[in-house]
Amino acid sequence: MARAPKGLGMITVYGFSPSGNCHKVRLLLEQLGQEYRWIEVDSSKGETRTPEFLAKNPNGRVPIIELDDGRVLAESNAILCWLAENTPYLPDDAWQRAQALSWMFFEQYSHEPYIAVARFICGWTPLDSPRRADLPRLRERGHQALVVMERHLSARPWFTGDRYGIADIALFAYTCVADHGGIALASYPAVRDWLARVARTPGFVALPDPDATAAALIAQS
């Protein structure tokens, strides 16, 4: 899968390192061998709501990428699609590309709002946060997403076609840390095998561990 950079010039990523959505972009850039620089923007401290950041992304979210000429692209999965175009990480076949997109929309609608949000509440909100009342519902919905993934992976090694690609990257981002939100993967052997396969792909880089504060909160959640 290793290949020469696409000649896109220097790409600047504005991202928050503990965020799975941001890590998706880093993982693909590393695997593509694409030159980039990373500007840390701590969304948990309001750094995506400054006038400077809102001028780049009026929706106030990371990640975004910025090209040499100042053009900006927002939304992690749209960034993956753009970077992966004409690489082995996005299928050539139109139907398979549509299936990759289908899994990426599944990820943003039926997976991330539960699995990522449960993790965020456990690790990045105080133990007495009223948001913790949402955890049972978020965990239930997270398990529903994992059941769908387990069913797919029971018959196939990857989410699209016969090789690893951006649908795998999108779904890996928060599945690999589902336990941080109290969502155990014990009942999903095919998902666990797939996580291990993704971690063995060339150029793989892991999501950083939570810092000590987040780790302590997660341990008590």
Place this chain on the structure above:
Amino acid sequence: MARAPKGLGMITVYGFSPSGNCHKVRLLLEQLGQEYRWIEVDSSKGETRTPEFLAKNPNGRVPIIELDDGRVLAESNAILCWLAENTPYLPDDAWQRAQALSWMFFEQYSHEPYIAVARFICGWTPLDSPRRADLPRLRERGHQALVVMERHLSARPWFTGDRYGIADIALFAYTCVADHGGIALASYPAVRDWLARVARTPGFVALPDPDATAAALIAQS
């Protein structure tokens, strides 16, 4: 924009007519002049949770499309991308295509979960539903999405490039009925002008009005 069908054969749509996500697919099929048949699946009555439907889409959601050979594609915005490929409804330029995707991910993550869900609660749940307690938060978040749209549309006629396309279709679906969820468009003149432009595109078909039961609930919400 009118053009000959793409030669995709007969496409079967499984959809719930009052759903904006489902209507997106109908609108593009009509505008493409693509032959299709529509099978009504009432998700408000559990018809997406039957074994027969789950065999087609394990995630239990409409819309899905099914080809003559039985292949299935889920997720409204992935369906739009597949249908629009090589048509004027999806830009040729890779960067503009990525921007279209970016708006479509925005729609599913930052818009639909608030504007569509507020509408669903107002029209399709009882007046004493505990879900109605969520309405203030959903409306607040819905307005945040509209502010982002208004800012974009204040300077440009469409969501991607210089013409109408699938990002407009995706965002139109629930913006045009935001008021059903108690989200008024009075403060968003550019959004209202854009809604009117979309409604004048060739082949446009409107989302059906809510039935009498839903309309009565909306009027009291």
